[in-house]
Amino acid sequence: MPDVQALVNEFLNKLKKRKIEGSQATAKQTAELLRSVISQQRVPRTNQAGALIDAVRAIGEQLIVANPIELAVGNIVRRVLHIIREEDLSLTTAAVAELNLSTVSDDDDDGGGGDQDDRPVLSAAAVAAAARNTLRPPSLQMLLEGAPDFVAVPRSSSSGGDSEGKSKSMDRNSRTRKLKHDIIEAVNELIQDITTCHELIAEQAVEHIHQNEVILTLGSSKTVLEFLCAAKEKKRSFRVFVAEGAPRYQGHLLAKELVARGLQTTLITDSAVFAMISRVNMVIVGSHAVMANGGVIAPVGMNMVALAAQKHAVPFVVLAGSHKLCPLYPHNPEVLLNELRSPSELLDFGEFSDCLDFGSGDGSPLLHVVNPTFDYVPPKAVSLFITDTGGHNPSYMYRLIADYYSADDLVVQRRHAAGN
């Protein structure tokens, strides 16, 4: 699969050079890359899911290392892994169900046995999970009466254990193809979700924006743009204050877009945020990533806005597509999940070049220029998350995130290292 490797390398380069702007684009491209990786991956006759997981994880690890700040990459890798597991599980479940049926009729079924041999990784746990899946949601009656259904699970697994594989070809080949096919289908769906998450979020705009509202935002976010425009299309008239978001001045871009769509827009400097916030009804911002504790990694300056909003009791609403939900808990995110950009955005190098020189004097320059990219907004400053599945409290994010990822994948790298 040389072409896949070339694709991966190209993408790695882009990530390393920070050529890809925005988590949505990154997420989409990551998903597309992983899709081609999966489709090109030669699957062994046995343990197909395991092989796929290993392949995706190996590439995912490289991608994450290439740009550890772009959490969307890790998110997508984890989601693809989750998809593989889920698809495998559903196949297994189907098989188990089949097996159960056949166990009732005939003890010597080979399906379960095949699974057992071919996929040691998924063995008992997978089947147990499958059983749980089939049992979900647990009915009150079952809880009260306990046993009968649980008996089936050990039986099926034990029956799988003692039966040796007999016939392989037909059934397995179709299953292999089916697994890969299902996975690629699911990844396509994921890509689709990433592309359309704007619309899903924007649909909720009218529920949150009323007439004559004054909204403040900082920097530029496509999600925010779509959100505001959706409200505008619903004949809501409101005003938007856009903080320009120095030193990238993405706010200018957003202001331009908003004006083009006919919204009343006022561009302000970032320093005027505190002055203006007292007249603002709602702060709506985009984000870079949402952590599992409900904290937000957002463009620089957002913490200031969040604090000002908190001080004036203005709702601080964060829009986030589901690809931005990161299952990790942040530690010292202001520093560890941040990235320093070029000082040239702040200072002309020519002006202060003598002061910036590390070689002169005692080795440390007189002048440092700090130009971070991101800010961390703690969960307590966030009033509401609006994702494509609806509005959520910051305290609920961990649960929402659990729907998208499986616990085995949370640490992509270390798992792999331990495996080696």
Next chain:
Amino acid sequence: MDARRGSLPVPRVRQVGFFTPNAQPAPTRSQSGPPDSSSPPLSDSPASNSLSPVMIPPPRHHSDNLAAAPRPTSPLPVPEPSPFRRRGADNNNALLVGSYNPAETLLAMSPSSSHVGDGESEETMSGGWFRRSNSGKLASSLPSGTFDFSPVQSTAEALKPNKVQNPVGISVLNNTILAEVSARPAPKEQQPEAPSSSKQPKPKLTKAERRALQESQRAAKAAAKAVAAPEEVATIKSVKQHQTQKKDAPQVAVSVAASERKGGDKSQEKERRKDAPAPRMQFDDKSRVEKAKRRSVVDQTEAKKRVELFRHLPQYEHGTQLADLESKFLQLDPMHPAIYKVGLQYLAGDISGGNARCIAMLQAFQQVVKDYSTPPEKTLPRDLTAKISSYVSFFTQCRPLSMSMGNAIRFLKNRIAKLSPSLSESESKSSICTDIDRFINEKIVLADRVIVQHASSKVKDGDVLLVYGSSCVVEMVLLHSHELGKQFRVIVVDSRPKLEGKALLRRLVAKGVHCTYTHINAVSYVMHEVTKVFLGASSVLSNGTVYSRVGTACVAMVAHAFRVPVIICCEAYKFHERVQLDSICSNELGDPDAIGKVPGRMDVNYLNDVSNSGNLQLLNLMYDATPADYVSMIVTDYGMIPPTSVPVIVREYRRDHLLI
């Protein structure tokens, strides 16, 4: 601090700070100071007593009131005067203050208006006067109210010599003023004159006056249907006439005089409010903006796209004024070249920073005083005060004055008003010049030195100090601490569009201070390592709010969130008794185009093509108000105080400044 505390019980005796030993606090002033002291004088003047229970009715129009005013004994039954009408009337009165030589035009009718001052304490009067002058003459935004306090005093002072010199031939105008003067609570030296002057006005109107009144009534009826505008046009004209020194304007004179009378009748109302700072010019008041425009020297085109929220602030197109004003250089004969130069520098932004602006202004005034010669038949204090007022309004048109400048102007006018009448002109002039020098020296230069002493005692080895923008006091603190050999690091936080921090950074780095430079958005990122935040202030308001360069509030807020102490360095002359809760009500708008363009960044040009769109507004706020709870300490020339002590400083030292 200890001295201050110990002397609290006897505040007037105490001479703290930089006052000359022979300076006498004016006794009359100290008595009239407390608000309740205004009641005793009422008993002196029976006229006002008879007036006090009844209120003059509020006609729709100030012109209506012309009729009502001269007949105080037969008031109409409407009890509550509407503020709108009073303001309108005040405008007219203000014209009297501001015009160069109102005396001539006022001669005809002043006797009838002289009861204006009856029974009012001087405090009341001055309150009224400066409110009037604020709304009308100066058309300025921020500080005009603060300094116009003085004209009354100046006139009063001016009259004293006159009185003495020609007791018989006092002009009628002087009588008017005298009435006001005599109404002071207990001016010992004026006590004998008080009764005579207060009685004199009441009696009878001359024929000419009656005719004038009738005319004004007629005019009022005519104007009642129309809006205020026409009347104001008339008054504007009157100003122009005054300024061109035309003496044949009886009509105008009547209206001015009549409104003056009426203004005086509002004494009760005024008494209640006398201590409140004057309301600022609101630029959403169309008629008044019109009026101000007509008087303005600087040609100001209003911004096309105004931010709705800030209609009450002046929003002008920038860039056109400077060239325009430069071309007018030779036409502005009443303008002193020094004033003109400083005005241009304000407009061009060559002078910025509260202290620099204030010093430049004071030095220009000094120049004016040096070159000043009293015109014939005028008194120096009155004429000079009027001149300075007109210069101040010129400055205001160039750029709205800062509150500190307002305080300085107030000081200057007070000094002029307090000039001893026995001084010759040259002595007076040199005295004023010395006063200005002393103000600059004591209130700014020495104060800064004291602040630097105090503040640098707070800098410890290993500190990481965060500063925002460029404040000259803070810079001095940093450099002084550096000279003391303290090891610390400075984080210079900057913000668009002025990027004042770059200049500060350059100066600090040149001195070898270790610096980190960043922009305001990254303040949360750098705040982790910061141990203290030093900020400057344009003004500190008496509710503890720090009015300063926009962004200061953000920095203070983030520092507060990170539990980092915020230290404000501010000279006490910048303290102001005004209060403010937000940054919207009073502010200054900069050039909006500075927002859309990012110099030096070719890639940021998104707004080049859309800046003409009607939907896009650019807002360039200049200041913001930092709530007192974010401020840990204010370092001032009286020591290091918590923000809650600002009103104490204002109360205890305000009068001292003015009355040295």
